Amino acid sequence: MDFQPFSYRADPAVPPFPDDRAVLFFDGVCVLCSGFARFVMRHDNGARIRLCAAQSPLGQAIYRHYGLDPVKFETNILLARGRPYFKSETFIETMSILGGVHSVWRLLRLCPVFIRDRLYDPIARNRYRWFGERNACYVPGPDDRGRFLE
Structure with a gap:
């Protein structure tokens, strides 16, 4: 899939939101996904990434907007500089934005996307069974609420 940067801005179904920083969209009831969101908050000292359930x-x-199932959430989505990242690219680009030691994850790009995503897909498909599911969306603490989009 090849999307124009910021294509969501022209979509009347997408409400306006601040996109001056990257935004990570994650499954808020998935224990693994919300754990990743908490990891990002802990390690993003520059608050370069906003989060949204x-x-x-x-x-x-x-x-x-990106033609994905709005119920199954089989990928997190990262919007960075208006460009969408899906599946393994979401993880790699998020780590790149965090910088420092996390940048080493960029080495995964040496592996072709189709191989990385073949490893990603079974984890996404089985994430509730393997890692658990919450009864309600992850709720950030008071210190982190400003980083979340509703």
Whole structure:
């Protein structure tokens, strides 16, 4: 899939949101996904990444905009500089934005996307069974609420 940067801005179904920083859309009831979101918050000292639960109205609209199932959330989505990243690229680009020691994950790009995503897909498909599922979306603490989009 090749999308024009910031294509969501022209989609009337996507509500406007601040996109001056990267935004990570994640499954808020998935223990693995919300754990990744907490990891990002802990290690993103420069607050370069905002977060948004896929279950939110904005998250739903973004998933629909990119032709993805707005119920199953079989990939996190990272929007960085208006460009969408999916599956393994979401993880790699998020780590790149965090910088420092996390940048080493960019080496995964030496492996072709189709191989990386063949490893990603079974984890995404089985994430609730393997890691668990919350009854409600992850709720950030008071110190982190400003980093979340609704």
